[in-house]
Amino acid sequence: KQEVTQIPAALSVPEGENLVLNCSFTDSAIYNLQWFRQDPGKGLTSLLLIQSSQREQTSGRLNASLDKSSGRSTLYIAASQPGDSATYLCAVGHFNKFYFGSGTKLNVKP
Amino acid sequence: GAGVSQSPSNKVTEKGKDVELRCDPISGHTALYWYRQSLGQGLEFLIYFQGNSAPDKSGLPSDRFSAERTGGSVSTLTIQRTQQEDSAVYLCASSLGGGRQPQHFGDGTRLSIL
Numbered sequence: 001k002q003e004v005t006q007i008p009a010a011l012s013v014p015e016g017e018n019l020v021l022n023c024s025f026t027d028s029a030i031y032n033l034q035w036f037r038q039d040p041g042k043g044l045t046s047l048l049l050i051q052s053s054q055r056e057q058t059s060g061r062l063n064a065s066l067d068k069s070s071g072r073s074t075l076y077i078a079a080s081q082p083g084d085s086a087t088y089l090c091a092v093g094h095f096n097k098f099y100f101g102s103g104t105k106l107n108v109k110p
Numbered sequence: 111g112a113g114v115s116q117s118p119s120n121k122v123t124e125k126g127k128d129v130e131l132r133c134d135p136i137s138g139h140t141a142l143y144w145y146r147q148s149l150g151q152g153l154e155f156l157i158y159f160q161g162n163s164a165p166d167k168s169g170l171p172s173d174r175f176s177a178e179r180t181g182g183s184v185s186t187l188t189i190q191r192t193q194q195e196d197s198a199v200y201l202c203a204s205s206l207g208g209g210r211q212p213q214h215f216g217d218g219t220r221l222s223i224l
Binding site: 031044 | 114116141143145150151152153155158160166201203209210212213214215216217218220
């Protein structure tokens with residue numbers, strides 16, 4: 001069974017810092033990997049989707065990388081802002097299912 | 111509507127009662143997922159519908175849980191004889207199909223069992 005782990009569980013940084021969130025998975029036979037953010041009391045908002053044949057995806061200040069062979073993905077957030085404060089989850093698509101990590105709770109201090 | 115719609119947004123009920131949670135997916139999305147998110151936890155897969163195929167029920171935690179999807183669109187998740195451990199946020203997602211397409215989530219139903 002696919003296991004997805006996210007480290008750290010929580011992170012607090014001052015505004016303006018660049019930061020990296022980590023996601024690891026145990027089975028490299030994945031279709032894709034998706035990063036989401038979740039605001040309190042809300043559902044998940046998709047940030048980036050990396051197909052298994054891709055190495056990275058970029059959207060604005062966000063960059064996600066994928067290394068299938070090592071079972072790792074990173075989400076890089078440049079010039080963090082207080083509005084980036086949320087929980088970030090990664091999910092790997094495997095056949096018809098998605099397996100989620102427990103998330104990293106990010107707090108960006110003004 | 112433009113996104114996935116779930117109702118009710120909050121549900122409080124007494125232990126032992128049955129509850130129904132509704133999900134209205136994005137129009138044209140053939141795949142529909144139900145997940146459960148307990149406090150401070152990741153998402154736990156419950157059930158997956160794809161078109162007219164038999165649903166993948168492998169994530170349902172007990173026979174008190176069931177789900178149906180009528181006409182390939184709206185889905186209802188039913189929990190019978192609710193227990194306190196059923197308290198969680200139940201999230202629905204839809205996609206164009208399969209594990210290669212991005213999922214779009216509703217805001218969830220927060221279920222509290224007294």
